[in-house]
Amino acid sequence: MLEARETSNPVATMAAITPASEPDITQSPARFFNRELSWLTFNQRVLAEAENPHYPLLERLRFLSISGSNLDEFMTVRVAGLAGQIRRSIDEISIDGMTPTQQLSAVHERILEIEATQQAIWRSLKDELAECGIRVVGEERVSAANDRWLKDYFLGHIMPVITPQAIDPAHPFPFVANTGIGVMFSLTRAADNTAVMEMILIPQALPRFVRIPGPDAIYMSIEDLICRHAEEIFPGFKVNGHGVFRVLRDSDIEIEEDAEDLVRYYRTAIQRRRRGMVIVLQLQGRFNPAAEELLRAQLGLDKALIIKTGGLIGMAGLSGIVEEDRPELKFEPYSPRYPERILEHDGDCFAAIREKGIVIQHPFESFEVVIDFLKQAARDPDVIAIKQTLYRAGKQSAIIAALIAAAEAGKSVTAVVELKARFDEEQNLLWASQLERAGVQVIYGFVDWKTHAKVSMVVRREGDGYRTYCHFGTGNYHPVTARIYTDLSYFTAAPEAGRDVGKLFNFITGYIEPKHTELLSISPISLRPTLYQCIDAEIANAQAGKPATIWAKMNSLTDPDLIDRLYAASSAGVEILLVIRGICCLRPGIEGLSENITVKSIIGRFLEHARIWAFANGSELPSRKARVFITSADGMSRNLDRRVELLLPLRNKTVHDQVLGQVMLANLLDTEQSWFLEADGDYHRAKVGEDEDEAFNLHSYFMTNPSISGRGASLASGRKVPKLSLRRGNI
Missing domain, CATH: 3.30.1840.10 (Polyphosphate kinase middle domain)
Incomplete structure (x- = not known):
């Protein structure tokens, strides 16, 4: 909720839990890993896939190429930043206590x-x-x-x-x-x-x-x-x-x-x-x-x-x-499935969404459904307005074409184009120019904050009133990356979602800060306080003897205050399982600080990109009672304080269970593509026992099973989806 506020001090909480006889690591920079070195460790995991004997030869070459591309970008941005600090005599100390000169060396x-x-x-x-x-x-x-x-x-x-x-x-x-x-x-x-x-x-x-x-x-x-x-x-x-x-x-x-x-x-x-x-x-x-x-x-x-x-x-x-x-x-070709729920409504996206909310998992389910959602809106005479954020859209974007078609059809179309999307600035300028020529109202958002939220809304005339259809994504509106990044798309016609998204666009386009929202938490206003509120609730449950667990999936975790909050939860007895693909500054497995935290990274055929938070809420995970969120934000200071991001609770029971009991659980169960983070900063590959049945590959699982987005027809035909279950101690 937007009005949520921070409720306690995490360092004070940890200090109260830590026995007085032990060193107070809660105040030491040693409780964090260095951000830059953690990223380089991530790229070493990418590079290790070039030696993976289970991959076809040209795919191994692809991973070598990716590691080179990653390293180029890191050097031209992050290393350049350190060198610039040194040249300007900026002695800003990193969270792990290193000077720019020490970091650069x-x-x-x-x-x-x-x-x-x-x-x-x-x-x-x-x-x-x-x-x-x-x-x-x-x-x-x-x-x-x-x-x-x-x-x-x-x-x-x-x-x-x-x-x-x-x-x-x-x-x-x-x-x-x-x-x-x-x-x-x-x-x-x-x-x-x-x-x-x-x-x-x-x-x-x-x-x-x-x-x-x-x-x-x-x-x-x-x-x-x-x-x-x-x-x-x-x-x-x-x-x-x-x-x-x-x-x-x-x-x-x-x-x-x-x-x-x-x-x-x-x-x-x-x-x-x-x-x-x-x-x-x-x-x-x-x-x-x-x-x-x-x-x-x-x-x-x-x-x-x-x-x-x-x-x-x-x-x-x-x-x-x-x-x-x-x-x-090479890997065997894979063609994403088109969501059965949409097909069951003869391709009518609006009819399917009206029935109930839909979650789509890319790339296992086709990104075409997102494009079709906007194409249908462009040609539907009852649609009167479309609003869309664009962070990265690619060079050949069907999304842009759909927005242009809608504007040329006389609809009110607003596009928030983010000029500060690194290395896509030039392409975004070109898109903005084309959109403006077609009559789209182009907004560039805030000067200081990037608009990183992935959301679109379609206002449609129905009966005596209007209905708003919303799409929320954890990834970009980019048709190329949608084939290799794992992301979630959520479609809903819930009135409260439409009202909140309307306020979000007013915030971006008119700087009108919403005083209250019904569903969404928005950074830099309320996303951090909402996460803190949920973490503190788990701490309270642990102290009351109730089940207390946090599952989270993100690309990076670097924000020191959020990490300290998780340390406080661990010290209180909350079990925390984190799936962090890239940078992780949290140091797991330290007695008195993070012994209840496990961190794993998944590197495989597809790039793990979806961001999910799940809180036990007094019951063993996975559970219907759990609080589950999807978000566009990583656990980084820039996402929480200097970007416009969204955190969306999943209240639809079906979608809630699909994201928690399928997507999140599969990430925790994966053994074939997983690396575990040690307290010293090293990662080791997950070990699979002698029993081959213990091996689990989450990408293979989702490639070979019916989609998660309303499996109706698939299940009716007799094809069943293997049920995932968490065995305590196997993570």
Whole structure:
């Protein structure tokens, strides 16, 4: 509820529970893990999947590519932030007691470890790929026919695009874009025996890997292709050597509070980001010392990390090889099911939702139902208004098309477009422009807060009045990520939900802060107090001898006050089971602090993304009496205090049971994709006993069973869903 307020001090609660004879860890920074190091540990779990023998070979390569992409973003945002703090002499201490300088040093050390592991895995995967007929070649010899093809391809497709540039006083040092790859050549001019240094910056429009046509899959990186044909580029020169480099730059955008025009500010800020400070310089091969010194001097490597490797740079580019048409080396294709409840109403989303609320689990159930909900609203003559938040919508968005169609049909359409969605700012500006041209009222929300809530509302004329249909999501309105992220969509026509969502949009568009809501808790106003109220109720139940348990699922947990609240609950005897995919600053298993807290992370075929909270409310979980919520917010200070987020209680009995007894419980029971967090910060894979029946894979479970969204027809046909049950002690 919006009017809920914090009811007690968690540190004081823990201090009262902790025996006086024991050290007071409640006041020590040691009770937290470092945020940045915890993220790097998460990426190490992602990287470990590239070595998972149970995965097909190209899927393992995909995980290696993902780990590289993840690391690039981390360095251009988080590492860049630490370096910026040091340059500006900001000595802000992290929650675990480290200065920015200490954090940057520890982060650099861990990044080097991860990079070395990536290279070792790449060497191994490269050999395995070759055994399966997928070769990645470099300087080694290829057949005469393939050599001719490579030369012809280079001369026809690469040579016209690249621009060699001499590096000398007469030529200014060229700008190297973020994630840009270049090659430095050491040459000798044959005419006068003069030493010359040349640079070629590889245009990012060129493919990262080139495939030689034919039944045998032979790939060559673009940098190797250029180096292989250096004599074609530099006739009259002797090529003495070359070195490949890659640059990562500070890519964060800082918001100026006095920005008068947010759209204009972001358009210029995107340009500035491309020229941000260099954070990482990667060097490949036997790099010429003089060339390296030149790069160091010209790139301004203040607080930058220099990574030298004899292997591949830019691991994210391996995604191009993953696209090789070898289905036997990939996961079996999976087609999401369309929700039976909608089909039973002949595809009429409104009729199905009117009957009762529906929960959809993506990607096991198709995201098309969300698109169809808006498409139906766009063409329905009885729909008079649509309101929608857009955080990330992708490049080819059917959601945007539906909103444009609705506006062109004369409906009142409002879209809240979040310009501050990192790395989607430019795309969102383009969408905003298209929406405005179609007559959509585009709102950019708050300057200081991101609008991260995922919600849409449709107002429809029915009988003598109006009915509001709402969609709440834990993920973005993004059709691509909806196929690989596990998220929940909840549709309802409950009047109280419609009234609350109306207040939410008035808050975003008109800054009219709602004084009371019937269902929703909204950050930064009331979401944190609502969670505290629920945690405190579990503490009270534990102290009264009643069952007291908290189950929660999120992507990250970093907020120190929320963590302290959970510590207080643990100290009071509340059993807490957390499924946290990524960053976790909570330290579990510490006697007197967190011995009742278990933390696990699930890394698998799909990216776990849904956020769920469940509170026992005096009964053993799972139970009909439990308080269950879905939310767009993670357990981070930014989500609780600096973003517009939603926390929605599930009061529909069917939906409540589906989310608690199926989705949440399956996450707790998973053994095949789970890692458990130790008190020292290390993670270990879940151990499965000798009995294979004990193994459980939640992704396989949801891929092979009828959907959770009203299984009517599936169950009527005799197909049953295995019932999940929690055996105490098996988590």
